[in-house]
Amino acid sequence: MRAVVHDRYGPPEVLRLADVERPVPNEDQVLVRIHATTVSRTDCAIRAAHPFLWRLFAGLLRPKRKILGVELAGEVEAVGAAVSEFAVGDHVFGGSAGRFGAHAEFICVRESGALAHKPTGTTFEEAAAVCDGAALALACLRKADLRKGQSIVVYGASGSVGTAAVQLAKHFEADVTAVCNTKNLELVRSLGADRVIDYTQEDFTKNGETYDVIFDAVGKHSFRRCRRSLKPGGIYVSTDPGFLWHLLILALLTRRLGDKRVKMRITKYTKKDILFLKELIEAGNYRPVIDRTYRLEDVVEATRYVETGQKTGNVVLTLNGVVR
Numbered sequence: 001m002r003a004v005v006h007d008r009y010g011p012p013e014v015l016r017l018a019d020v021e022r023p024v025p026n027e028d029q030v031l032v033r034i035h036a037t038t039v040s041r042t043d044c045a046i047r048a049a050h051p052f053l054w055r056l057f058a059g060l061l062r063p064k065r066k067i068l069g070v071e072l073a074g075e076v077e078a079v080g081a082a083v084s085e086f087a088v089g090d091h092v093f094g095g096s097a098g099r100f101g102a103h104a105e106f107i108c109v110r111e112s113g114a115l116a117h118k119p120t121g122t123t124f125e126e127a128a129a130v131c132d133g134a135a136l137a138l139a140c141l142r143k144a145d146l147r148k149g150q151s152i153v154v155y156g157a158s159g160s161v162g163t164a165a166v167q168l169a170k171h172f173e174a175d176v177t178a179v180c181n182t183k184n185l186e187l188v189r190s191l192g193a194d195r196v197i198d199y200t201q202e203d204f205t206k207n208g209e210t211y212d213v214i215f216d217a218v219g220k221h222s223f224r225r226c227r228r229s230l231k232p233g234g235i236y237v238s239t240d241p242g243f244l245w246h247l248l249i250l251a252l253l254t255r256r257l258g259d260k261r262v263k264m265r266i267t268k269y270t271k272k273d274i275l276f277l278k279e280l281i282e283a284g285n286y287r288p289v290i291d292r293t294y295r296l297e298d299v300v301e302a303t304r305y306v307e308t309g310q311k312t313g314n315v316v317l318t319l320n321g322v323v324r
Contacts, residue, residue, distance in 0.1 A: 003104035004299045005066040009049035012303040017296070020067070023108045027080035030109050032092060034074040036128035037102040039294075039302045039315045040160065043068040046100070047303070069102030069317075070095055070269075072109075073118060073127035083111045091118040093127035093278075095135065095269035103299065105319060114269035119281040122288075129288035129314035131269065133160030134277050137168050137217070139265040140237040144213045148173035151211045153204055153229070156218030157193065158184035160314045161239055163289040165217055166191045171285055177211065179204055184312055187289070205229045213237070218309075223262050230260045237263050289313025 001022040006014045025031040046068060049055050058064060073093040076086050086092065094115035101107045109115045118127045140161075146152060152169050156162045157178035169176045170192035178193035185196050197204050205221070210231045214221075216238040223236045230236060280286035291312040294302040296319050306315050 001105040027082040031078040032074045033077040035124035038071045072102040073124040095131040116274045134164040137165035139267040143263040144235040151175045152213040155179045162217040
């Protein structure tokens, strides 16, 4: 089968298309023929081993898992003997639960893993763009214990995680202030934000407003910078793994000092969350945002675009669909 592989860490150019052995499902696994996947910030961080901390998980000198990709949508090609939830021909979507491997024509996923039937009315490209950003956003919102009526700032509201966070926060009936650049103001309003701030015109940390939760969805605002914008008892959460140890220290310190907290998120891809997102989509309460779609063989170009930091929502790789 065709797959995008990388044998060493480095720039996007280390990625290459290759023929690799097609996986065979175990008795509790589903073999999925992938129609669409994405290039995410996580993929880019692992490929570049930046920050260096990623090497502790991905391989100290060389990558252990040569095929990236954490989101997928496709068709069931085969099932293991113990599988009962899925059948050959089913259209499915989900995440590879930290094992990567979705930048390929086929992948094996456990039946009990983060896999579900594709939401009714969605394309493969749309379904592939659901899980990673939403899983990260869910983890952060839950860690912040976001509740009905609370106020939240989503900084970086037009990215994959940010567009998910705005919609999920509104589902949880919070009051949402979204921060993004000028070109995405209308998009973010359409996702349900109660108010939108253009960061090129205004710094939300200097406008005198305070919030119950500040969620930095792009890892660019420090707790120190945001602290005065939190209400007493307020919570700061961030997605940026580059500040992992810094955030861990702050999380421990703020448990005992002061009345404002830093919380650390732990992201897991679970079937329960995938089914929750499927229900939201089918009820019309969530929609994935797609910026660009590339062919699998154009993965280097797609990755370069993701690394500009200017993408809106998600960048999709299609194996047999329409490029836009």
